[in-house]
Amino acid sequence: MPDPSPPEPVLDIERHLKYWKMCLQTPLPHHYLSNEGNRMALAYFIINSIAILTPPPRRRAGYEQWEPETGAHDAEGPGLANLPATLFALQLLALLADEGDEAGAFRGVDRVQTLRWLRRLQREDGSFGEVLRRMPGEAEGQGWFIGGGYDMRYCYIAASIRWMLRGAVREGETGWVEDFDAEGLARYIQRSQTYDGGFAGSSQEEPHAGYAYCAIAALSLLDRPVSNNTAAQHSATLHANIRDMPGLIHWLTSRQFVYLEPPNADDEDSDDEDEVNFLLPQRLADLSLASNTRHVxxxxxxxxxxxxCYTWWVGGALANLGQTGLLDWAPARRFLLEKMAHRIGGFSKHPGGPPDVYHACFGLTALAVVGEPGLSELDSALAVPVQTVRVIEQARAALLERAREDGARLVEGAMEMGLAMRGSKPAWLTAVGG
Amino acid sequence: MPPKGRKPKASDATPQTTNTTTSHTNLATTTTTAPPTSSTATATASTDGGPTPQPPQTIRARSEARRALSRPYETLLHQQRGSRLAALAPHEQSAWLAARVASRLARRPALSSSSSSLSGPTGSGVGGGGGQAVVARLACGGGNKTVKEVWKVVNEASVPLRSAAKSIGKEGGGGGDLRVEEFEKRWERQVWLSCLAVESRWFQVRRERERRGEREDKSGDETVVVVTEQEVFEETRRRKEMAALTRELYGGGGGRDGKLGLDPEWDDVQPVVLEEPEGALAAIAYPADYGEAMAYLRAVMQAKEYSPRCLRLTEYIIGMNPAHYTVWLYRAANVFALKLPIPDEMAWLNRVALENLKNYQIWHHRHLLVENYFPAIAADPAAIEAFATQERLFLQKILAEDTKNYHVWSYRSYLVGKLNLFGSAEELRAIEAMIDDDVRNNSAWSHRFFLVFSNPAHATPGVAATEADPKVPAAVVDREVEYAQQKIRLAPQNQSGWNYLRGVLVKGGRKLGTVEEFASGFVKGLGEGEDGEDVLSTHALDLLAEIYAEKGDKERADLSLRRLGQKWDRIRVGYWEWRRKCLEAPA
Incomplete structure (x- = not known):
């Protein structure tokens, strides 16, 4: 007779840290080769996870020395700056900021160029691509091609970068950069809701939890105040652009299902990831039995x-809507800790599988977004610890401050040049103390 | 000799030609090569034979002629007697049989040395050694005498013992249709390339020896190895020639064997190696070949080179890592710059796609190709039709491997829009077949909704998926409601069907209550106690709660939601409670 209520599992923070230290200190195995184009993402998974696992005041000794390359936010060598890599690079800079030098986190980032480039990645329909490339045979300045599919992830990333770098600068002020079409993006997202309430890359495709998260988070970031706010603040843009909110919540909560052990669970070699694991009991009424609702x-x-990762995408999406209460959290948490956590630390994609940095990171964000004890508090829209969001805010403010100084120096320089050409200072200038 | 322009016949096996044309095939050392003693064969030769013998024109013809020469009786049998053994004269039959047995004996020379004491036919000049007896016993169960008989027949008939292989100039550029002179020229160039490679290798060895400071004996004087400027100059010229030859003979070898640094074709490119600091974040232990290829890729990308070798390089890298967006974009740029036929690229892509089911970049590339190709066929309905069919067949194939592949379905919906396949009966049928196959395939359901309700023939542009569209004909709505209900009956707890049903009703501007009766069929005795209540589908009860609320029956709506949270769908109790609150104050 099994214990009717086994104790709740505990998150083994040390074990997870051990896994991440391994990822940090040794090269990732060749299985990650397909992610070679997304190395910034891999680095983000590693550093973000360590940050989540080590909330202040816990010391973070030993992790600061790995500085990502700054400036060039393309994932590899030449040419093509890439949207996801740019977001992950900015997040990494904030995550790796030295204590006491938070304001310097974005030192070296070309804010103006990045924002201008971002604007050029927007398509006419409001959506975003991931790279800009000139196709051969076109005249200079022509034939710029926005590469990348119709993918809600790019929309989310564009909104994130905009929030992280733009700041509240008004037109005419120093540091102002022409904005992308935020309303156009919101309209594009609005049009991407599907008949069953979810979100897809566009409304003509199948809805997907990752895209739903991206759509919601992007909308919430478009009108997020520049500082001292949390992701769950009420976003007017978000609520104005989700046509069918009850439908969306219905769709998101429908992503949960009772996880029943497959009959061949002992077969550890079975690595068929598409093997159906959404089994139904003989009778629906059996779903109400306690033993059947242990894992969600x-x-x-x-x-x-x-x-x-879908526990995170669904949990994060509901958190951005201020609705984490709609998750059946205790069994969802048990599912992560009892079925997905691996004995060497990290989380796997499917029950019984090996851990990988993507799923290991999003297992942690899923736990953190619901407030797992011992983890950093997570910002559900930016998917980094709240303390990192504060770093981003300071770093952005410092960039703007520097832009103002540079602007002033520019004016000064122009005057010096004019004076040199004229030969001497005009009397009125000396008179007014210039 | 009869004139031979086409297929050679058995009658080619005349003694005059065998001696010359079979000289470098693997014929056994037959001392005499008499024709088959068949009078028919000779007769045929003389009847359709002309006075001037002409050598075969193409490699294929030559190979076939040699093959025919080496197996005269088979050719006779298959080509002239309708494959009936009985159609051969008795002596032809025995010669044919003997040749077959003897050729087996001749093919097993290993036995001859180990058992030389065994007696066998000697002095015949055929085959080799004393082991034949053993083989013969094995082969035909006969004794020495039988073997002797076999050899006697073979010798008298003078049939070749080893038959020429069937391979026809496989390595030749134009396959078997290459003309003999061309083939021979090509062969000479291949030999020349090999010579150059040997010289080049020799140069490399010398340079290596020079690096190590080795000494060499030069006409008596021992001196340090020094590679002269002249040698370097020659090597440079040599490698250029090798690159040109490789290109000419094999279409370029670069990027195929993973040794770009050693490949003369890439000599003019200085690879751009990415220097990474010690302990770089998220470094991947990738294979050296991959690192090398990426270094060359960076170089050609920086130089904005678009060429066949760049195309091959992308193929090579994609083979190692199909998920690298930069490589794919660069490949597309090459395809467009070189104006390659898009259908060829699609055919290549099909293969890559089937090998890499989970890849995203492949589908983006396909999308780009279609965008580029479409204008060329836009004005030709037949061409569009043909293209659509070809794509549908491919999609069927790939979806059979992975029925819910998101990238494939995204591409499919894109294609429907691009080629305007909304009204296509085949497309609808293909989707129905997939739903019939797996009624829980939500990807197929989503595609159906798009296909039916985004059809410009009866959809208002700009109306959202979650909104009513007054333009959609009632008949279409009726049909889809019926379709959904039919599929729900097959699997009542399948949410795909219920989501579809609800979506159709909203699209058609109909009240949810129009399906109350249908939904009620899955819920029995709601609120009538543990024993009286049975729910076959929580989704039905969910919909009924909405229907009751729509009708203003708050009490029953609330009961439905309560029972879902209490018993039938406990894991969503938080959600059902939220819905109950919404009944009081809608969200």
Whole structure:
């Protein structure tokens, strides 16, 4: 007879840290080769996870020395700056900021160029691509091609970068950069809601939890105040642009399902990741039995399999709507800690699988967004610890301050040049103390 | 000799030609090569034979002629007697059989040395050694005498013992249709390339020896190895020639064997190696070949080079890492710059896609290709139709491997919009087949909704998926409601069907209450106690709660939601409680 109520599992923070230290200190195995184009993302998963696992005042000795390359936010060598890599690079800079030098986190970032480039990645329909490339055979200045599919992730990333760098500068002030079409982006997102309430890359595709998260977070970031706010603040843009809010909440909460052990669970070699793991009991009424509701998993689409990251995408999306209460959290947490956590630390994609940095990171963000004890408080829209968001705010303010100084120096320089050409200072200038 | 322009016949096996044309095939050392003693064969030769013998024109013809020469009776049998053994004269039959047995004996020379004491036919000049007896016993269960008989027949008939292989100039650029002179020229150039490679290798060895400070004996004087400027100059010239030859003969070898640094074709490119600091974040232990190829890629990308070798380089890298967006974009740029036929690129892509099911970049590339290709066929409905069919067949194939692949379905919906396939009966049928196959395939359901309700023939542009569209004909709405209900009956707890049903009703501007009766069929005795109540589908009860609220029956709506949270769908109790609150004050 099994214990009717086994104790709740505990998150083994030390074990997870050990996993992340391993990822940090040794090269990732060749299985990650397909992510070679997204190395910034891999670095973000590693550093963000360590930051989540080590909330202040816990010392973070030993992690600061790994500084990502600054400036060039392309994931590899030449040419193509890439939207996701740019976001991850900025987040890394903030995550790795030295204590006491938070304001200097974005030192070296070309804020103006980045924001201008961001603007050029927007398509006419309001959506974003990930890279700009000139196709051969076109005249100079022509034929710029916005690469990347119609993908809600790019929309989210564009909104994040805008929030992280733009700041509250009014037109005409120093440091002002022409904005992208924020309303156009909001309209694009609005149009991407699907008939069943979810969100897809566009309304003509199947809704997907990752895209739903991106759509919601992007909208909330578009009118997020520049500082001292949390992700769950009421966003007018968010509420104005989700046509069917009850439908969206219905769709998001429907991503949860009772996880029942597959009959061949002992077969550890079975690594067929698409093997159906959304089994139903013989009778629906059996779903109310306590033994059957111990584990709740999330899928990313209707009738798809459980995966660690969807607990985060669904949980994070509901958190951005201020609705984490709609998750059945205790069994969802048990699912992560009892079925997905690996004995060497980290989380896997599917029950019984090996951990990888993507799922290991999003397992932690899922726990942190619901306030798991011992973890840093997480900002559900930016997916980094709240303390890192404060660093971003200071770093952005410092960039703007420097822009003002540079602006002033520029004016000064122009005057010096004019004076040199004229030969001497005009009397009125000397008279007014110039 | 009869004139031979086409397929050679058995009658080619005349003694005059065998001696010359078979000289470098693997014929056994037959001392005499008499024709088959078949009178028919000779007769045929003389009837359709002309006075002037002409050598075969192409490699294929030559190979076939040699093959025919080496197996005269088979050719006779298959080409002239309708494959009936009985159609051969008795002596032809025995010669044919003997040749077959003997050729087996001749092919097993290993036995001859180990058992030389065994007696066998000697002095025949055929085959080799004393082991044949053993083989013969094994082969035909006969004794020495039988073997002797076999050899006797073979010798008398003078049939070749080893038959020429069927391979036809596989390595030749134009396959078997290459003309003999061309083939021979090509062969000479291949030999020349090999010579150059040997010389080049020799140069490398010398340079290596020079680096190590080795000494060499130069006409008596021992001196330090020094590579002269002249040698370097020659090597440079040599490598250029090698690159040109490789390109000519094999279409370029670069990027195929993973040794770009050693490949003369890439000599003019200075690879751009990315120097990484010690302990760089998220470094990946990738193979050296990959690192090298990426270094070359950076170099050609920086130089904005678009060429066949760059295209090959992208293929090589994609083979190692198909998820690298930069490589794909650069490949697209090459395809467009070189104006390559898009269908060829699509055919190549099909193969890569089937090997890399989970890849995202492949589908983006395909999208770009279609964008580029479409204008060329836009004005030709037949071409669009053909393209649509070809794509549908491919999509079917790939979805059979992975029925819910998000990238494939995204591409599919893009294609429907691009080629305007909304009204296509085949497309709808293909989707129905997928739903029939797995009624829980939500990707297929989503595609159906798009196909039906975004059809410009009856959809108002700009109306959102979650909004009513008055333009959609009632008949379409009726049809879709019926379709959804039919599929729900097959699997009542499948949410895909219920979501679809609700979506159709909203789209058609109908009240949810129009399906109350249908939904009620899955809920029995609501609120009538543990034993009286049975729910076959929580989604039905969910919809009923909405229907009751729509009708203003708050009490029953509340009961439905309460029962869902209490019993039928406990894991969503938080959600059902939220819905109950919304009944009081809508969200």
């Amino acid at each position: 998993a999330c899928n990313g689409r209707c009738n798809k399999v459980a995966d660690t």
